[in-house]
Amino acid sequence: MRSPRRPQRARKLPRQARSQATVGAILDATVQILDRQGLDAATTTRIAEVAGVSVGSLYQYFSHRDAILNALQEREFERALELMRAVLARDHLARHPRDTLTAVMQGLASLYRSAPGLHRVLAIEGLRVARADRVHAFDARVLAIIRQFLRATGAPLRRPRLEAAAFVAYQSVRATMLARLLSGEPSLDEDSLVEELVDLVLRYLIAGDA
Amino acid sequence: MRSPRRPQRARKLPRQARSQATVGAILDATVQILDRQGLDAATTTRIAEVAGVSVGSLYQYFSHRDAILNALQEREFERALELMRAVLARDHLARHPRDTLTAVMQGLASLYRSAPGLHRVLAIEGLRVARADRVHAFDARVLAIIRQFLRATGAPLRRPRLEAAAFVAYQSVRATMLARLLSGEPSLDEDSLVEELVDLVLRYLIAGDA
Amino acid sequence: MRSPRRPQRARKLPRQARSQATVGAILDATVQILDRQGLDAATTTRIAEVAGVSVGSLYQYFSHRDAILNALQEREFERALELMRAVLARDHLARHPRDTLTAVMQGLASLYRSAPGLHRVLAIEGLRVARADRVHAFDARVLAIIRQFLRATGAPLRRPRLEAAAFVAYQSVRATMLARLLSGEPSLDEDSLVEELVDLVLRYLIAGDA
Amino acid sequence: MRSPRRPQRARKLPRQARSQATVGAILDATVQILDRQGLDAATTTRIAEVAGVSVGSLYQYFSHRDAILNALQEREFERALELMRAVLARDHLARHPRDTLTAVMQGLASLYRSAPGLHRVLAIEGLRVARADRVHAFDARVLAIIRQFLRATGAPLRRPRLEAAAFVAYQSVRATMLARLLSGEPSLDEDSLVEELVDLVLRYLIAGDA
DNA sequence: GATGAATGAGCGTTCATTCAT
DNA sequence: GATGAATGAACGCTCATTCAT
Numbered sequence: 001m002r003s004p005r006r007p008q009r010a011r012k013l014p015r016q017a018r019s020q021a022t023v024g025a026i027l028d029a030t031v032q033i034l035d036r037q038g039l040d041a042a043t044t045t046r047i048a049e050v051a052g053v054s055v056g057s058l059y060q061y062f063s064h065r066d067a068i069l070n071a072l073q074e075r076e077f078e079r080a081l082e083l084m085r086a087v088l089a090r091d092h093l094a095r096h097p098r099d100t101l102t103a104v105m106q107g108l109a110s111l112y113r114s115a116p117g118l119h120r121v122l123a124i125e126g127l128r129v130a131r132a133d134r135v136h137a138f139d140a141r142v143l144a145i146i147r148q149f150l151r152a153t154g155a156p157l158r159r160p161r162l163e164a165a166a167f168v169a170y171q172s173v174r175a176t177m178l179a180r181l182l183s184g185e186p187s188l189d190e191d192s193l194v195e196e197l198v199d200l201v202l203r204y205l206i207a208g209d210a
Numbered sequence: 211m212r213s214p215r216r217p218q219r220a221r222k223l224p225r226q227a228r229s230q231a232t233v234g235a236i237l238d239a240t241v242q243i244l245d246r247q248g249l250d251a252a253t254t255t256r257i258a259e260v261a262g263v264s265v266g267s268l269y270q271y272f273s274h275r276d277a278i279l280n281a282l283q284e285r286e287f288e289r290a291l292e293l294m295r296a297v298l299a300r301d302h303l304a305r306h307p308r309d310t311l312t313a314v315m316q317g318l319a320s321l322y323r324s325a326p327g328l329h330r331v332l333a334i335e336g337l338r339v340a341r342a343d344r345v346h347a348f349d350a351r352v353l354a355i356i357r358q359f360l361r362a363t364g365a366p367l368r369r370p371r372l373e374a375a376a377f378v379a380y381q382s383v384r385a386t387m388l389a390r391l392l393s394g395e396p397s398l399d400e401d402s403l404v405e406e407l408v409d410l411v412l413r414y415l416i417a418g419d420a
Numbered sequence: 421m422r423s424p425r426r427p428q429r430a431r432k433l434p435r436q437a438r439s440q441a442t443v444g445a446i447l448d449a450t451v452q453i454l455d456r457q458g459l460d461a462a463t464t465t466r467i468a469e470v471a472g473v474s475v476g477s478l479y480q481y482f483s484h485r486d487a488i489l490n491a492l493q494e495r496e497f498e499r500a501l502e503l504m505r506a507v508l509a510r511d512h513l514a515r516h517p518r519d520t521l522t523a524v525m526q527g528l529a530s531l532y533r534s535a536p537g538l539h540r541v542l543a544i545e546g547l548r549v550a551r552a553d554r555v556h557a558f559d560a561r562v563l564a565i566i567r568q569f570l571r572a573t574g575a576p577l578r579r580p581r582l583e584a585a586a587f588v589a590y591q592s593v594r595a596t597m598l599a600r601l602l603s604g605e606p607s608l609d610e611d612s613l614v615e616e617l618v619d620l621v622l623r624y625l626i627a628g629d630a
Numbered sequence: 631m632r633s634p635r636r637p638q639r640a641r642k643l644p645r646q647a648r649s650q651a652t653v654g655a656i657l658d659a660t661v662q663i664l665d666r667q668g669l670d671a672a673t674t675t676r677i678a679e680v681a682g683v684s685v686g687s688l689y690q691y692f693s694h695r696d697a698i699l700n701a702l703q704e705r706e707f708e709r710a711l712e713l714m715r716a717v718l719a720r721d722h723l724a725r726h727p728r729d730t731l732t733a734v735m736q737g738l739a740s741l742y743r744s745a746p747g748l749h750r751v752l753a754i755e756g757l758r759v760a761r762a763d764r765v766h767a768f769d770a771r772v773l774a775i776i777r778q779f780l781r782a783t784g785a786p787l788r789r790p791r792l793e794a795a796a797f798v799a800y801q802s803v804r805a806t807m808l809a810r811l812l813s814g815e816p817s818l819d820e821d822s823l824v825e826e827l828v829d830l831v832l833r834y835l836i837a838g839d840a
Numbered sequence: 841g842a843t844g845a846a847t848g849a850g851c852g853t854t855c856a857t858t859c860a861t
Numbered sequence: 862g863a864t865g866a867a868t869g870a871a872c873g874c875t876c877a878t879t880c881a882t
Binding site: 458459540543544547548552556559579581583584585587588591592594595596598599600602603604607608612613616617619620623624 | 810
């Protein structure tokens with residue numbers, strides 16, 4: 001996409017019900033387009049068209065095109081965090097770490113599966129310099145959750161550098177899932193992938209797990 | 211005025227000394243721009259400008275803008291493969307797999323370190339649909355090398371699904387290194403990263419490795 | 421940056437008053453440029469400039485530059501056909517064929533006279549391969565009208581090959597008028613030309629007409 | 631084609647044998663390209679390539695691209711005039727005008743047939759403003775020949791305005807032949823076309839010819 | 841507020857022409 | 862003379878953004 005002519009002022013926050021609906025429609029339209037046709041198809045005109053509003057309205061709620069992608073990214077970030085929190089909150093201490101990990105990874109896999117095209121675009125765009133900070137912030141939150149889980153788990157940890165370990169484990173899982181998503185016809189079925197990743201992480205992190 | 215005719219094949223190969231210099235200048239300029247300002251800044255006009263040539267010259271050697279990126283990608287691909295081959299060729303059978311793995315990863319880390327911005331862009335662009343095939347082809351070659359290494363190693367393998375294991379291991383290493391590269395100020399020094407990754411892979415792949 | 425996507429269908433039809441005005445301005449500007457400076461001067465930038473709009477507006481209503489020329493061509497085609505139909509509809513059976521033919525040719529001559537430069541360009545462009553189909557379609561419609569006229573006329577026809585005769589007659593008239601148009605200072609006044617052409621066609625087509 | 635940056639000085643005339651050969655090769659190459667691929671394919675680079683010389687050499691003999699087309703046009707003009715002169719010179723006074731006319735038209739038809747693509751391009755380009763003068767000059771020479779023939783012929787002429795008559799007859803023949811050339815699949819075979827045109831012209835020009 | 845026609849900077853690309861070798 | 866690498870003005874076209882209605 002072209003680097004945009006940046007506007008000078010921020011837009012007002014949507015407060016009323018109708019506004020919320022419009023914002024929602026715009027985000028949903030963008031998701032649909034990204035998922036089916038990719039980033040290049042997500043022009044402001046097309047988004048407005050699919051959302052059933054005018055471009056003018058679009059700019060009433062988003063100061064520039066990238067703001068839409070940012071909002072989307074944020075939405076998916078929250079969704080992923082929520083998923084992790086929900087799984088970990090379910091009395092995971094009483095269960096074997098393997099079960100907890102498996103549940104988390106199945107959740108992530110289903111998240112990706114629900115809109116592969118969208119997550120592909122977000123992953124790519126997430127790597128762009130402009131959006132790097134947002135991704136780092138998200139990563140930090142994920143890592144905090146992981147560390148918290150590791151500390152809370154009764155299992156004996158192998159790794160002295162907890163922070164490094166969480167980083168490596170997280171990136172490995174994230175990237176492998178994404179790579180499978182990006183390969184046209186995955187040679188590995190989802191369940192097997194989850195199994196492999198659980199094993200990878202367990203053996204890496206937890207002593208004596210064989 | 212003229213109906214546009216997309217050229218299908220590569221332009222003439224540079225034979226003379228001056229031509230070689232021009233091609234080199236274009237590639238170098240592109241690397242520099244990608245490394246410092248990212249992909250969007252790498253317009254044909256800007257590349258030509260930095261290379262100190264005219265746009266016309268650029269098109270004398272590259273059929274279209276993307277061909278420059280492709281050439282660059284190919285160059286880095288070959289470099290990475292060459293590095294892996296070189297390390298694995300060095301009597302690795304006589305050494306402990308840990309040493310071999312460490313050597314490979316140190317090589318990759320230094321490759322990334324040499325031009326972080328470039329590798330960031332190549333990694334990102336490698337995810338785009340248009341270039342997905344090239345990346346898959348590269349991945350397949352890497353996976354073949356890894357599998358060959360695993361088979362040749364005397365060490366007892368833990369994983370029944372060799373192909374899946376190679377995929378998971380490769381993506382984990384690749385992504386973690388890249389993620390560290392992308393984070394502005396890495397919290398993990400390079401040696402520690404290599405150590406962690408070697409450990410990750412060994413425990414995942416090789417039975418009884420502790 | 422972006423892979424170019426050639427639009428296949430026409431742009432949105434102009435509905436509002438302002439839109440209509442813009443389309444009109446674009447067509448008028450194009451006619452003016454073609455008439456005065458020829459086809460090569462009719463760049464999108466120049467057309468927009470003369471029309472007093474931006475290039476963007478131009479592409480809001482025409483999918484590509486050639487679409488403007490096509491629209492212009494179509495407009496003139498329809499105008500010419502309408503003229504022929506109108507003249508032939510005027511109780512021509514009751515009149516001598518010479519009068520009918522004269523009326524038709526006077527109409528065509530005045531059509532050409534109204535914008536010689538435009539018709540010159542359209543005639544030339546009509547010869548280009550890209551637009552040949554459109555011209556052939558127009559020619560076929562004209563020939564059908566001519567054949568219908570010849571059949572309806574009570575006059576005894578000299579020519580056994582009606583189709584060939586219509587073709588020869590039509591091309592002769594068309595080309596001679598055009599040639600006169602193209603010569604800077606016509607040596608033949610319009611009335612004389614019409615007279616000559618009527619005579620040419622009558623003697624060629626109609627038996628005993630002397 | 632793009633309107634060229636016009637050079638300032640004329641080129642030296644080719645005097646030596648090698649020069650003549652180069653000029654010939656360039657013209658032949660241009661004919662071949664025009665005939666097979668049309669005007670847009672006739673770039674200076676391509677012409678030089680087909681001619682087996684360098685672009686530099688091309689510019690040694692032709693001051694600019696259009697000069698090549700001009701030379702080609704001139705060559706075809708001379709060829710056509712030569713053909714007419716040759717036929718008319720063959721004791722045509724002793725023969726019936728119909729035979730003479732038939733011979734001329736057969737000659738023209740075979741000229742066109744020998745390289746339809748070339749003549750299509752020349753016809754189109756000949757109409758462009760830039761080259762209009764050259765065409766008018768050629769037309770004038772043709773008309774002179776025609777008038778001379780008409781005067782020399784013993785046959786009684788119908789038309790008082792000899793100049794106008796020559797013009798009408800010439801344009802009719804030229805355009806009809808060209809139109810047949812331009813229509814993809816001519817519905818009229820060449821012999822029939824010649825027959826029709828001879829009849830058209832004879833009845834138009836010569837009194838009592840039935 | 842909502843609309844959507846209008847804007848125009850900027851992109852990738854071409855090719856006639858030049859000139860150092 | 863010949864070469865062909867280099868030039869760069871100019872083209873068609875896109876789309877994020879604005880603002881009169």
